[in-house]
Amino acid sequence: MPELPEVETIKRELQPLVGRRFRDVYLAYGKAVAYPSPEAFRQGLKGKTIEEISRRGKYLLFRLAGGHHLILHLRMTGSLLLKSSGSPPDPYSRSIFYLDDGSELHFRDPRRMGRMWLVEKAEKVLGKLGPEPFDPDFTPQKLGERLEGRSAPIKALLLDQAVLAGVGNLYADEALFEAQIHPLRKAAELTSEEIKRLYQAIRKVLKRGIQHRGASVNTYFRPGGERGKAHLAFKVARRAGELCPRCGTIIERIVVRGRGSYFCPRCQPL
């Protein structure tokens, strides 16, 4: 569930960790380490200082002194909680990073889907990602080029991280509603006017999500344990049966590529 606005919020709120050093790492769920082995991961982190914390798509990056990168992906239910030393244990804390000032960073993940990497070159993990929605080089024309010749539903391509990085199921629905485009429209058949609207809608809903510090629809928490408020501003996502805020029609739910997709059948005609 953490999408770009949630990961961006976490990145911003973890900035106090820059300059801290990893004292040790506890791994309760070895499979969460995607690369290298859990033991090499632990040994590789020990004693390393965090020089920078950044985000790319839905990935969180810790650049470490000496050139390595710790990369985390929270997938659906992951969250990172900053705690003081000796905090009561949480059964869903799959990893605990112990820092040199006594604080602890808990990787909490009920559904065990989150993954971690320790690599020299971040490109090894991030290589296939599409453009960042807020990159100045990302324009409506660039979005159009990436949709060219694609017959898949636009909703499916918005979720494809190789097309565009950072958009997930909730913000995809919000962006399509904002642009008044049906989720099942074939991408290649969108007009340049619609692509421009979609481009603007994507940036608008992501920006709004960041301003609200993320959407807490289920297990998303900010590093201090607080919830985000972005879901309160959602217009169609997860709102089947409610009324469209624009025209009053009942919001529908369909399945696109196995994902629940919410839209207004009147504002977003097929």
Add this chain to the structure above:
DNA sequence: CCCGGAACCTGAAGGC
């Protein structure tokens, strides 16, 4: 290469 469906995971919620 492109597309769509299944699988990975587990807790919450709803039906009977």
Add this chain to the structure above:
DNA sequence: TGCCTTCAGGTTCCGG
């Protein structure tokens, strides 16, 4: 009260 089904969704894998 309890069992069963459905839903949730980011990513990867696989077959067509």
